[in-house]
Amino acid sequence: MSSPEIRVFPSEYLREFSTRVFMHFGVPKNDARIAADVLAVADLRGIDSHGVARLHTYFEMLTLGRINPRCKPRIVRETLSTATVDGDNGLGLVVGPWANTVAMDKAEEAGSGWVSVRHTNHYGIAGYYPLEALKRDLIGWAMTNTTKLVAPLWGAERMLGTNPIAIAFPGKDEPALVIDLATCAAAYGKIEIAKRHGTPIPEGWAIDRDGRATTDPNAMIDGGAILPLGSDRERGGHKGYSLALMVDVLSAVLSGANWGPFTPPFALRQEIPKRSVGQGIGHFFGALRIDGFIDPDEFKRQIDDLVRTFRATRPAPGTSGPLLPGDPEREAEVQRRRDGIPLVLPVIDELRDIAKQTGVPFD
Amino acid sequence: MSSPEIRVFPSEYLREFSTRVFMHFGVPKNDARIAADVLAVADLRGIDSHGVARLHTYFEMLTLGRINPRCKPRIVRETLSTATVDGDNGLGLVVGPWANTVAMDKAEEAGSGWVSVRHTNHYGIAGYYPLEALKRDLIGWAMTNTTKLVAPLWGAERMLGTNPIAIAFPGKDEPALVIDLATCAAAYGKIEIAKRHGTPIPEGWAIDRDGRATTDPNAMIDGGAILPLGSDRERGGHKGYSLALMVDVLSAVLSGANWGPFTPPFALRQEIPKRSVGQGIGHFFGALRIDGFIDPDEFKRQIDDLVRTFRATRPAPGTSGPLLPGDPEREAEVQRRRDGIPLVLPVIDELRDIAKQTGVPFD
Numbered sequence: 001m002s003s004p005e006i007r008v009f010p011s012e013y014l015r016e017f018s019t020r021v022f023m024h025f026g027v028p029k030n031d032a033r034i035a036a037d038v039l040a041v042a043d044l045r046g047i048d049s050h051g052v053a054r055l056h057t058y059f060e061m062l063t064l065g066r067i068n069p070r071c072k073p074r075i076v077r078e079t080l081s082t083a084t085v086d087g088d089n090g091l092g093l094v095v096g097p098w099a100n101t102v103a104m105d106k107a108e109e110a111g112s113g114w115v116s117v118r119h120t121n122h123y124g125i126a127g128y129y130p131l132e133a134l135k136r137d138l139i140g141w142a143m144t145n146t147t148k149l150v151a152p153l154w155g156a157e158r159m160l161g162t163n164p165i166a167i168a169f170p171g172k173d174e175p176a177l178v179i180d181l182a183t184c185a186a187a188y189g190k191i192e193i194a195k196r197h198g199t200p201i202p203e204g205w206a207i208d209r210d211g212r213a214t215t216d217p218n219a220m221i222d223g224g225a226i227l228p229l230g231s232d233r234e235r236g237g238h239k240g241y242s243l244a245l246m247v248d249v250l251s252a253v254l255s256g257a258n259w260g261p262f263t264p265p266f267a268l269r270q271e272i273p274k275r276s277v278g279q280g281i282g283h284f285f286g287a288l289r290i291d292g293f294i295d296p297d298e299f300k301r302q303i304d305d306l307v308r309t310f311r312a313t314r315p316a317p318g319t320s321g322p323l324l325p326g327d328p329e330r331e332a333e334v335q336r337r338r339d340g341i342p343l344v345l346p347v348i349d350e351l352r353d354i355a356k357q358t359g360v361p362f363d
Numbered sequence: 364m365s366s367p368e369i370r371v372f373p374s375e376y377l378r379e380f381s382t383r384v385f386m387h388f389g390v391p392k393n394d395a396r397i398a399a400d401v402l403a404v405a406d407l408r409g410i411d412s413h414g415v416a417r418l419h420t421y422f423e424m425l426t427l428g429r430i431n432p433r434c435k436p437r438i439v440r441e442t443l444s445t446a447t448v449d450g451d452n453g454l455g456l457v458v459g460p461w462a463n464t465v466a467m468d469k470a471e472e473a474g475s476g477w478v479s480v481r482h483t484n485h486y487g488i489a490g491y492y493p494l495e496a497l498k499r500d501l502i503g504w505a506m507t508n509t510t511k512l513v514a515p516l517w518g519a520e521r522m523l524g525t526n527p528i529a530i531a532f533p534g535k536d537e538p539a540l541v542i543d544l545a546t547c548a549a550a551y552g553k554i555e556i557a558k559r560h561g562t563p564i565p566e567g568w569a570i571d572r573d574g575r576a577t578t579d580p581n582a583m584i585d586g587g588a589i590l591p592l593g594s595d596r597e598r599g600g601h602k603g604y605s606l607a608l609m610v611d612v613l614s615a616v617l618s619g620a621n622w623g624p625f626t627p628p629f630a631l632r633q634e635i636p637k638r639s640v641g642q643g644i645g646h647f648f649g650a651l652r653i654d655g656f657i658d659p660d661e662f663k664r665q666i667d668d669l670v671r672t673f674r675a676t677r678p679a680p681g682t683s684g685p686l687l688p689g690d691p692e693r694e695a696e697v698q699r700r701r702d703g704i705p706l707v708l709p710v711i712d713e714l715r716d717i718a719k720q721t722g723v724p725f726d
Contacts (some may be wrong), residue, residue, distance in 0.1 A: 077655070077656060077657065078474075078655070079473060079474025079475075079652065079655040080443055080444065080472075080473040080474050081443065081444040081473045081474040081475045081655075082474035082475050082651065082652065082655035082656055083655075083656075084656045084657060109443075110442060110443040110444045110473055110474075111441075111442025111443050111444040111445035111473075111477070112442075112444045112445050112475055112477050114474070114475050114651060114655075116656050116657075139617075151676075151679070152673060152676055152685035153685060153686075154678060154679050154682040154683075154684055154685045154686070155673075155676040155677065155678065155679060155684060155685045156676070156677040156678060156679045156680070157676060157677045159672075159673060159676055159685075165606075167609055169612050169616070177608065177612070179605040179606075179608070179609055181599075181601075181602040181605055181606070182602075183602075184599075185593070185598050185599050186597075186598070186599070202597045202598065204597075204598045205598070207679065210680065211677065211678070211679035211680055212679075212680055229592060229593050229599050229602055229603070230548070230592050230593060230598075230599075230603075231598055234549075234565045234567075235548050235549070235565065235567045235568070235593075235594055235598070236544075236547075236548055236549070236592050236593075236603075238544075238686070238688075239544040239545075239546075239592055240592070240593075240599075241685070241688075242542040242544055242688045243528075243542075243544070243606075245540065245542070245673075245688060246530055246542055248669075249532050249540070249666070249669070253532070253662060253665045253666060253669065254502075254651075254653070254656045254657055254662065255656065255657065256657055256661070259665070259669055260669060260672055260673065261672065277665065277668060278665075288445065288477060288617075289442065289445065290617070292440070292441070292442040292444075292445035292446075292477075293440060293445055293446075293447045293479050293617045293618065294440065294447060294479075294617060294618065294619055298619070299616060299617065302616045302622070302640065302641075303612070303616060305640060306611075306612070306616065306622055306623060309522075309623055309624065310515060310518075310522060310608075310623065313514075313515060313518040313519070313520060313522055314518065314519040314520045314574065315517060315518065315519060315574070316514070316517050316518060316519045316570065316574035316575075317519070317573065317574055317575055319517040320517075321517055321518065322515035322516060322517045322518045322522075322604070323516075323517070323601070325601075325604075325605045325608060
């Protein structure tokens, strides 16, 4: 597994390191463990961009006092099946799991639970939250808005985040369907990789600073924008744009957070929005009790049937047929639980920098 | 407005005709009015494919006894905020509004309401349902599964419907955001138009019967499939596929309806699925009380601000800038309320055929 460019670490080692880094800033032990768990799940599931590769940014935000390490999230308004949570400017990795638990508790009481969250920060992978719901035999949803990076269809500038939607459905003998998708055409990380390699990006991913379609990664990075899912009008770019707006409204307008281009940045080098229209960023969580609709065993048997039916789809030429949502992440998890988490050198250097500045040992 | 190819009819005239046609088959007057209203709203909003242009298909299904004209939808399972409805094989245009009302009533009681529906049929435009929720100051959602027409990414055959998602958010002085999107790359109607005109379809819309990308509309229609939103792997086709699966599970697996390739067809000439895995097709409705989260007036002022902010986006070259979801339909409605509904001759001929066979006058 190891190469000069990559070193492999046991998941538990990285989880412990993250926990201690959070605790160094005064995050209570239990909160620190939860936050580290969100990062560890991303690394285990192969979503490298959202695991310990992000720890240095959390570290910077905590160092500068821009995130409250001892946040006390609280419900500021509620009904039997809904709530608004104020995250007290805490780590999204702490506020998110707390608010998701409120949604799940409400679902167990009232059949469903829906929680909109303001005054919070980046919450890790959206898929973490419906995975937690699966542990309680619930259907979980999660959305969040994020810093502007995506243009609305026919716009020439960044107005929306990558605004993901995640939801999961349990099977009986087959694995759960785990959906976790950003509502834009491509991930920013892929554009950064193309820049590093000096290769063009596919058509339909991005526009330049003048709003023209581009295949030059530099043109997107230098003041351009990512396109919404669907890319252009002909292929449904208005649909991806609409989904991104939906996520923005449910997460941020409904909670009283900042929306659209005013969503505060996560990374330090990104520009601060011109206006503030709310508090922090916003999340939206949902949970549905399966037995509020149907016998859960029957539901899971049908999901198994559906999974097998879709696996038996006639394959398109040059492929081995459709995957089910969650397949790649589950395969990564099996391998990484066994072999460990591969980290590239720049990430290792960042973790060493954190170690140096906090005194938490790493290596 | 009129031309040899098009005639214009007042919306009320078409609504009255549809009502009487439904009543001819024994649909109770109130149900017939509601069903006609769903069609009328589609025509008013410029969604011609889902208005009276579909009446002949409903007529055929009723003539053949494949839809129950005197359906009695009922709740078969419920919690405070959720329910499963059995549509008694009624018109989706009757069952849909009934189940949507259950969701809205539950929202008013419990903060939110979520209803999955089985044993139902085609319910018209998804956007109708959140528009009804706006009248009660609720955020409404609607989804439905439909007959197979779309391939999963890397599949070579039709496995999923166009599975739409609709949701609407009210503004204060600005119009509501009304999102209504199919989770596939393009509408089947557009492929039919290209076939009629003998023109190619854009790349990214479709595959042929062997699963190969095609720009030939005939190749799609003759045993091929539409691609999911995002089209291919590079541009996020797995995302559109995942969204279509999400709609399928919430609408059909959760309710006990037929899902995926087993969803029964709406039009008569489409093939009957090999297996039945539930009853009829499935819908999913949701409603959220805004004041369960935030002061509704504050919410609407923020939506106004968001609408104005997005309208002020710097336009992409060759465009006048981004639209907001619902703009084109609202403009169509203003014009059509004033000028009437333009119908093409083939649709008029179908309505005349219905008139001849039912004795309900039309012209």
